Amino acid sequence: MVEKEIENKMKTEEYFVNMGPQHPAAHGVLRLLLTIDGEIIKNVDPDLGYIHRSIEKMCERDSYQQIVHLTDRMDYLSSHINNEAVCLAVEKGLDIEVSDRVKVIRTIVSELTRLASHQLWWGVIGMDLGALTTYFYAFRDREYINDIFEETCGARLTMNYNIPGGLMFDIHPNFVNRVKEFLVHFKTKLPEYDRLLTGNVIFQKRTKGVGVLTKEDAISYGATGPVGRGSGFACDVRKTHPYSAYDRVEFKEALFTEGDSLARYKVRIMEMWESMSIIDQLIDNIPEGDIKTPTKAVIKLPKGEFYQRVEAARGELGVYINSTGTKNPYRVKFRSSGFSNLSVLNHITKGAKIADLVATMASFDFVIPDIDR
Amino acid sequence: MNIPLNITKTIHDWLFSIMPEGVATVTEWVIVAAAYLALFAVAGLYLVLLERKVAAWFQLRLGPNRVGPWGIFQTMADALKLVSKELTSNANIDKFLYNLAPYFVILSSLIAIGVFPFSRQFQALDINIGIFFLFAVSSIGVIGILLAGWSSNNKFAMIGAMRSGLQTISYELSVGLSMLTMVLLTGSLQLSEIIEVQRTGGWLILQGHIPAIIAFMIFMIAGTAETNRAPFDLVEAESELGAGFHTEYSGMKFAYFFLAEFINMFIIASIAVVLFFGGWLSPFGITDDITWFPETIWFVIKVLGIIFLMMWFRWTFPRLRVDQLLTLEWKYLLPINLVNLVLMAIIIWLNWTI
16 A cells, blocks of 8 residues: 555656667667666667668679678678588588598687687677776787788688688698697686686676576577577587587587576686687698689589588577579578577566676677678 | 975965955965866876876776877877867757756865865865865765766766766765774874874874774775776766766866866875875885975875776776665675774774774
């Protein structure tokens, strides 16, 4: 009775806030329509389309070699892995086997890409939570990887190193040495990441128990990558459907069952260790062989559907190609991890604070061009 | 004794010799005020530069290094740019409050510096409730922040202002109580007297045993929160609220908010130095016998040390969430502080001080 009276007298109103498309925590042009009661979030409504470039439609116009280069621009932080996915799908369609050398190099570069992506994410999660210094530490180490890429294929971010049937060029003579140098360097620096951020009381408080995603929800929403694995959903494509050289290396799948932001954080930190161990196993014995299995200048896939899934830095990337036997695909569909992961956001941030939303989003590691394509 | 005294005494005598006493007094006030304003505008600017240099040092960068040698004119150039910028504003703002807000913030900081004890001679006002005055005046600033957030017709600014209200009002309790703990030890509110007590008995942080150390820690936490700096910068949390309460301010009005933050940091650091580290006194009295040695240097060195500590906090820690911020204050700092106050009283009663 009294409570009702108080409620009548102190009527609070919910209000809308546009978080984005220009907002520091959106990391791009994601627009979140928030319904807020004071600081408490009642509803999160993601609004997409601000960076839609109709990549899938453009693919229908392009030849298979050209498609590869478009995928760089989806999840630009795991550009090599995107390229690899398309190449694997096309190779599947052509039914050609690439040499061991190509497989091993692709795996090494993929893992380097994953490392670079996770490093950037680590810098950004710190920045989102207010610890700006992490950003610069992460970029210091990421620079090593970018330099390696630059030396080998000329580009630092959107690399286009893969082509259907193999690689654009052979690795640079310095490649092996510089990767080893990087590993030595980063093995001393990764514990520093833990010292600076993981063990911090405030960081733990901000992420522990925040944005909890249960395993059932993770599966039903199709959350993959570190988001799914943070909830105990063993969804690592490298383990379940090995491609390239992943069947010949030993690594642990990073799995945590808590499902909160801290678990997702730990998954990524552990993945960095595992990526380094994968590279360690492969870097010393890159087999000799051709870097390119010859294909026709104009690739024509046989009539049919081809699907390839790979583990990109943010989760499972699926490439679906529907071919009618011409030089262009009839339909291309990318199953991007970011889109499925974003759909979880409203479910797990309801009732949390604005700061929790930022922390959760940082732990999801969204790349908006990947969501919108 | 000190060189500044001779100069000010000459000016003082000269002023009183050429005009009637009333006019001379007013003129002297104006001169002192203008000198302080100029001093603190420059001090604020160089604190910004120091912050940027320290941040760069923590973050493996070089920091500003293009304008002048080691970038020492960088912040001057920034200030000049800000002065020349247009003062833009939102539609449908509360014009009066919107324009008033920055002055509240900057004035509260500038009034507070009037009682700063730089050295025995270098103190504009040595009132007998100095520490209370300092604390009271510097807490007016929150009104400016609340007004800024309310009047700028921006929801993010509004959220920032509300957070600021919560934060400042809560943490003022801790700042006040930890100051009170130390005042209990000195038995005086006058800044110069608080410092002189430490000449014989050693710095208060040593005199007061454990309660003084606890009080210092609480003061540093609450003081950082008072100045709205990381890890308590929820008010302007850029990853959550854009720029918080000053989102809609541009040009010089923004510069006022910005400068006030740094002067507030200076104020908190000086209170800490006066209450815990002996103000202008030299460590172990090493320069006590050198009569010409400006004691101001010791004061400034100590203040810069504390400021460095606060910058260290800022560039290391992530930001707290708003409910965690309040939990920290009401569930931990405040009870500890109250117990600490009683503990200090017992220690003084039993005469256990050094």
